[in-house]
Amino acid sequence: MNFYKIAVGVFAALLSFGALAEGGGDRTFALMMERNEKAMADYAAKTDKPAPEVQAYRYGMRLDIARVVNVTPPVRSCNPVPSRMTYEDSNGKLNTLEYQVMGVCRNNGG
Numbered sequence: 001m002n003f004y005k006i007a008v009g010v011f012a013a014l015l016s017f018g019a020l021a022e023g024g025g026d027r028t029f030a031l032m033m034e035r036n037e038k039a040m041a042d043y044a045a046k047t048d049k050p051a052p053e054v055q056a057y058r059y060g061m062r063l064d065i066a067r068v069v070n071v072t073p074p075v076r077s078c079n080p081v082p083s084r085m086t087y088e089d090s091n092g093k094l095n096t097l098e099y100q101v102m103g104v105c106r107n108n109g110g
Helices: 002-046
Strands: 054-056 067-071 080-088 094-102
Touching: 002 067, 002 080, 002 094
Parallel strands: 054 094
Antiparallel strands: 067 080, 080 094
16 A cells, blocks of 8 residues: 555656646746746835836846845756846846846756
8 A cells, every 4th residue: 555655656746847847847937037026026116116127138238236136046957047136236226137047957067
């Protein structure tokens, strides 16, 4: 009886990993970005500042980062994944920057 319970548990775990590998990662990224947007809107309201608009990072952009407010946590992936950083510039304005980072992968030392 215990063997069957363990087998069912292992099978369920394998199915969940398979779902993540087949597009579940996209849902994970979307959820992560939604949570970041909500947290930054809440922060902006608490500090009486306008909510930041998301800006895509371009190589060579000049950034004026006085204080980092939030960075989305790394996700498990062996590919580049989107990430966001919200910061205050030297004028106190909130900015959110979206860029690509390498996901946390057992194959790349993460």
